[in-house]
Amino acid sequence: MKKVEAIIREEKLNDVKKALEEKSYWGMTVSQVSGRGKQKGITLQWRAGEYRVDLLPKLKIELVVLEEDVPAVLDAIVANARTGETGDGKIFILPVESVVRVRTGDRNENAI
Amino acid sequence: MKKVEAIIREEKLNDVKKALEEKSYWGMTVSQVSGRGKQKGITLQWRAGEYRVDLLPKLKIELVVLEEDVPAVLDAIVANARTGETGDGKIFILPVESVVRVRTGDRNENAI
Amino acid sequence: MKKVEAIIREEKLNDVKKALEEKSYWGMTVSQVSGRGKQKGITLQWRAGEYRVDLLPKLKIELVVLEEDVPAVLDAIVANARTGETGDGKIFILPVESVVRVRTGDRNENAI
Amino acid sequence: MPISAGDTAWILVSSALVLLMTPGLALFYGGMARRKNLLSTIMMSFAIMGLVGVIWALWGYTLSFGADKGSFIGGLNFFGLMNVGTEGSDTYASTIPHLAFMAFQGMFAVITVALITGAVVERIKFSSLMIFSTLWVTLVYAPVCHWVWGGGWLGGYGALDFAGGTVVHINAGVSALALVLLLGKRRGFRSEVMEPNNIPMVALGAGLLWFGWFGFNAGSSLMANGLAANAFVATNLAAAAAGLTWMIISWIHHRPSLLGTVTGAVAGLVAITPAAGFVAPIAAIPIGFGVSVICYYTIILIKEKLHFDDSLDVFAVHGMGGIWGALATGIFASSSVGGVSGLVEGNWSQPGTQIVGILAVAAFAFAVTWILGKILSVTIGLRVGSTEEMVGLDLSQHGERAYGGLLR
Amino acid sequence: MPISAGDTAWILVSSALVLLMTPGLALFYGGMARRKNLLSTIMMSFAIMGLVGVIWALWGYTLSFGADKGSFIGGLNFFGLMNVGTEGSDTYASTIPHLAFMAFQGMFAVITVALITGAVVERIKFSSLMIFSTLWVTLVYAPVCHWVWGGGWLGGYGALDFAGGTVVHINAGVSALALVLLLGKRRGFRSEVMEPNNIPMVALGAGLLWFGWFGFNAGSSLMANGLAANAFVATNLAAAAAGLTWMIISWIHHRPSLLGTVTGAVAGLVAITPAAGFVAPIAAIPIGFGVSVICYYTIILIKEKLHFDDSLDVFAVHGMGGIWGALATGIFASSSVGGVSGLVEGNWSQPGTQIVGILAVAAFAFAVTWILGKILSVTIGLRVGSTEEMVGLDLSQHGERAYGGLLR
Amino acid sequence: MPISAGDTAWILVSSALVLLMTPGLALFYGGMARRKNLLSTIMMSFAIMGLVGVIWALWGYTLSFGADKGSFIGGLNFFGLMNVGTEGSDTYASTIPHLAFMAFQGMFAVITVALITGAVVERIKFSSLMIFSTLWVTLVYAPVCHWVWGGGWLGGYGALDFAGGTVVHINAGVSALALVLLLGKRRGFRSEVMEPNNIPMVALGAGLLWFGWFGFNAGSSLMANGLAANAFVATNLAAAAAGLTWMIISWIHHRPSLLGTVTGAVAGLVAITPAAGFVAPIAAIPIGFGVSVICYYTIILIKEKLHFDDSLDVFAVHGMGGIWGALATGIFASSSVGGVSGLVEGNWSQPGTQIVGILAVAAFAFAVTWILGKILSVTIGLRVGSTEEMVGLDLSQHGERAYGGLLR
Numbered sequence A, B, C: 001m002k003k004v005e006a007i008i009r010e011e012k013l014n015d016v017k018k019a020l021e022e023k024s025y026w027g028m029t030v031s032q033v034s035g036r037g038k039q040k041g042i043t044l045q046w047r048a049g050e051y052r053v054d055l056l057p058k059l060k061i062e063l064v065v066l067e068e069d070v071p072a073v074l075d076a077i078v079a080n081a082r083t084g085e086t087g088d089g090k091i092f093i094l095p096v097e098s099v100v101r102v103r104t105g106d107r108n109e110n111a112i
Numbered sequence D, E, F: 001m002p003i004s005a006g007d008t009a010w011i012l013v014s015s016a017l018v019l020l021m022t023p024g025l026a027l028f029y030g031g032m033a034r035r036k037n038l039l040s041t042i043m044m045s046f047a048i049m050g051l052v053g054v055i056w057a058l059w060g061y062t063l064s065f066g067a068d069k070g071s072f073i074g075g076l077n078f079f080g081l082m083n084v085g086t087e088g089s090d091t092y093a094s095t096i097p098h099l100a101f102m103a104f105q106g107m108f109a110v111i112t113v114a115l116i117t118g119a120v121v122e123r124i125k126f127s128s129l130m131i132f133s134t135l136w137v138t139l140v141y142a143p144v145c146h147w148v149w150g151g152g153w154l155g156g157y158g159a160l161d162f163a164g165g166t167v168v169h170i171n172a173g174v175s176a177l178a179l180v181l182l183l184g185k186r187r188g189f190r191s192e193v194m195e196p197n198n199i200p201m202v203a204l205g206a207g208l209l210w211f212g213w214f215g216f217n218a219g220s221s222l223m224a225n226g227l228a229a230n231a232f233v234a235t236n237l238a239a240a241a242a243g244l245t246w247m248i249i250s251w252i253h254h255r256p257s258l259l260g261t262v263t264g265a266v267a268g269l270v271a272i273t274p275a276a277g278f279v280a281p282i283a284a285i286p287i288g289f290g291v292s293v294i295c296y297y298t299i300i301l302i303k304e305k306l307h308f309d310d311s312l313d314v315f316a317v318h319g320m321g322g323i324w325g326a327l328a329t330g331i332f333a334s335s336s337v338g339g340v341s342g343l344v345e346g347n348w349s350q351p352g353t354q355i356v357g358i359l360a361v362a363a364f365a366f367a368v369t370w371i372l373g374k375i376l377s378v379t380i381g382l383r384v385g386s387t388e389e390m391v392g393l394d395l396s397q398h399g400e401r402a403y404g405g406l407l408r
Ligand SMILES: Nc1ncnc2c1ncn2[C@@H]1O[C@H](COP(=O)(O)OP(=O)(O)O)[C@@H](O)[C@H]1O
Pocket: A007, A034, A035, A036, A037, A038, A039, A056, A058, A085, A086, A087, A088, A089, A090, C027, C028, C029, C030, C062, C063, C064, C065, C101, C102, C103, C104, C112
């Protein structure tokens, strides 16, 4: 099993969620993060004058899926989180050694 | 060393924390996440009419522990985060390659 | 590739960020977490009387870097997040199997 | 007539109370928007406090209350506050300084324009809103205000509007509807969940509105007298009854909702506005009950059946609430309160007169707003771009975000 | 007597100020609850504004201020606002419209019921609270109000209560205690940390309460005169002195606390309530000092020794603060202010009279509240289920959450 | 002269309005600080409401308004509110109770001290601030207040200050600058981003300030009369014009900013303060326009060129805004309003007189504040330790945090 961690733009969550849903990847965990990368921040303003913020709001989506599902999940995310501008985000794939469903105590494949 | 990532109900944190404490797993990191899974969301209401929210508030607990401690930690979490209803959460176990304690620079076993 | 997950004090973010920047590690993802460890909490007060909070605000910094960059990153974080008091935080290193840049679809080394 | 210190104190306080309603509205609306549009929503009200505040002194007051021109509009004799002094006016509220009357009326103009914004939040271009507001207060608000209160035809005709059911609420509500039709829906309307970002903020806003509304309604008696007390009690009772009613409706459908309760209270305040100085206070109970039923189901109709994106229900609450209030004034008016009888006292013609007022104002407001909106739409555009809308208006229109610091 | 515009202006404004106290209280309490119960806590106050607002007009006012029946309760001559008009009343406040007096008194009834809710937040069933409020305002508030201000026995007996130390604060505080004993503790009380979710919101609420309390106390002179000014100054000084005192106590124990400072200010406002029109303003300093000491250690006693879960310290602040205030009125009353001397002017009997008032109201309120609560408890139940409590009352009782959007 | 109910009602309400400004300021400032200093920032205002509230009654009022001693300070005849009663004063505002005048003036003292705190937030030691406030209100505020309004030399000399441009705003603004120079910069000033934590809170604070300012300015006429109405209208128009101007300036540089708009409105309120009862209302438009231009570029100058860390721009907004207002009063004063002509009516000497007032107050305030600050700095220290500053003043000074619950 793998954990897919995708950092995306906040406004893309709905599209990504729907795309995953259609491929019946329903389970996911989302959290608010701030990030920086190629995108060099945004300019905001004080009462007078401006300033730059380099850590921008992003969302992190975490999905734990079977190894064979990783490509499909990646496709769904990339296709729907893209705008083509810097700041679109990154996806990281991490190994997961086991999974437990709290409700039942089921393990691994049965628990996803 | 392993990282145990448990997604649980918000209201279960105290019980889980206490159970881990009793087994002397004190160190942990908690964050607010939103998730969906088998639990199909909740119904909230507008001024008039209703709507469904599918991403529900959950908490993520992260514990980095020695491999041999994983079963005990899992037991403590499963036993205390369960309600038996959908939405109880998931636990993921990930490999951790090394650990550093910032204060001392200690590594690995000594740093947990 | 590795994921470096550092839990640090909130007030140390700026120093850590700058140190990483100087070594040209620019990309990172930051999130708000609460943690406990050796640091046994802080005392706050009600209207009358006091209470202890054991989960304290921390920040989690996540950086995905090439394996060879890990030591430099660790050094930068440890050197700049330290105060010497309990509560300075922990760093975990996790394996990352692959990385995708959403904007371009680039993979792995090219995507970091 | 000499200036009365008691009346002056009351109208100055009432003016301050009505002024406070606009920040109250900013929070009431702001809390219901999504977080990425929170500042933008609040900004609309504050910008209008500045813009309309200045316009009112320059030409708004004189067009509304200047010497009557053909029963349609006021003349320019009060342009730039000329001839508006510390003595009482001959025409209006002679026991208070003319400036106090002007100030009180100005607060109404400000909040009326601000009310409209609730319908267009989360997608209107800020520059267009500023131009629209300038034109609207000049070409819609001033004439309608003149018709009803400034010596124009509608007041003369006998349409009753104690504190602005027609001038403020129907006017704003119907204009909001016209803009909604022109602007179209927000991206994701009815496909994405659009949760209010901060319901406690909505409740705070509602609390300030309720508080300020005493100035709005009881101040409209323009003296600190028995009529003011009558309006005061009717106002409070309508808010209470309507809040309670909406709570019960939401309970029947689901659970007793705070958002519903405060919406109901505001709807009750809308409905009692035209009636407060014409009906016996106890009539506020049926008026408040009626308005919550009407507005609740209007929201369902508009949003779920017609699929109009009247985002914060301005037409449903202010338009329909104002219409019900105007009608209810014709029904419940009591000659012992405001000198005019309504239907329940056997005056069968008053509801008809009220309907003429409703239709005239609604038609005028809709038509002129539509034309103004259309012109803006084909020239500089009414709507922000799609990316700007997705990112949120706080960043895209104002270069700010509501909650700073590292993270949200 | 003819209506005075100045007095009318003052009482209408005061009524509006007291109305604003309930939303202020909603925020004050709301900020101290946990986030999952934030809307629920706010909702209690707003629902009561609706419910008691309507009840007051229907039967609350007449039971409190109607023609005296046996020194115990008012008759039905003002039922449904019958005979309550725009002229002055013969009996009460004859220089203002009777409706203004009625409105002012109604605001007191609303906030008194709302005050109680602080003790029962985070676990009471909303439906039971609504029924309880209906019964309590009828069977406890109205009689006690009648005893003290409506021509009943306690006012006649000579117990002093300028603006509601007994009628409002002791009444609410003791009733809160009775409910606390019936309801039991919140899950996790004293084992889990229950942090206030939003202290800035508490401070805002306290600011609105302080502001509104000028209407409460200085408005209780029912004229815009020297006595009103006396009450105004005493009110401000008590709030200031008590806020400062609580700050210092918290500093001695730990650090100067904002939550403590604003709690102290509110306690000072409570304590000065019965005294404001009877004592010289400077007496507000010892009164304010005393109340903070008393309430601070009462909280410690109640929560840490007795382990009663008086969640937001209603008994400690309003009950004990009100008792101290009533006593202090008997101590510091000055005949040159309100016509009655207290202990320091050598009138040894006044404290005794005050104690009779305190005991009578406390006993009555406790007993009737206990009975009402018990009946509800054994019929429909007073408390939400354990899962509902854990999930939070916002979701379980109201189907809403405070902060929408993707995440919290 | 007998007490006027109308005037009394107005001044009591105005006092309540000015009281509300301090919680308003707490939120206005609080929202601009960083989250870790949010409670601390709010606490400063609330602690000062307590501290200065008590001091004013004990010795502040008498030093300001007691029998004149050498044109410099008031005598002790009103010490502890001695001789301040429910009758009108012979000297001040004879149509209202002396206590009402005292209360009204006390609210000014409170907010003036609170204004200063904006310059020193996020690093001043709370204990030092408390001592400083005690000394400052005694040694700076009371004398300056006496000079201008209490029968001292500056009022006699002919310097015009209707509602506190000099006494409140220049006084606070210049004192703030002195403290800024003594305290030094916050850690990370100009190297780290210091975002306002909550702009909606800033807007709410601004709304409450705007509302309360009607009491501040229009209440300063001390009667409910034409002059009050004049001041009322000027106040609103200045806020509107200045808010609009600041919005446009921010738009020219970047985007129309909400933070800018509300800052502008507050600056407008500052500038009109000394002028409100001396200029024709329409003059509020140039005054409001001017103040936003001046303050905007002063902020840039102070923060970006001089690198002074006047954290929340107290000198820029209140100091410079107050100076412009005082000057503008000398320019636009109209004899038909307040009996004195300014430059535009051909009185070339009035601006000079105003400049004397500005310089005298600025020099005195700067010098005494500097000395007080220096003494504190070398004795107990003005500043928190570096770790305390990094952790934030909420935890380090007050042992509290703004938002409780598990996470932020
Ligand atoms: N090396 C990295 N480690 C962790 N997170 C990263 C890293 N690089 C980028 N990110 C995350 O991805 C987000 C988008 O990265 P960015 O480089 O701006 O996008 P793009 O590659 O499309 O230009 C950042 O805001 C940050 O949260």
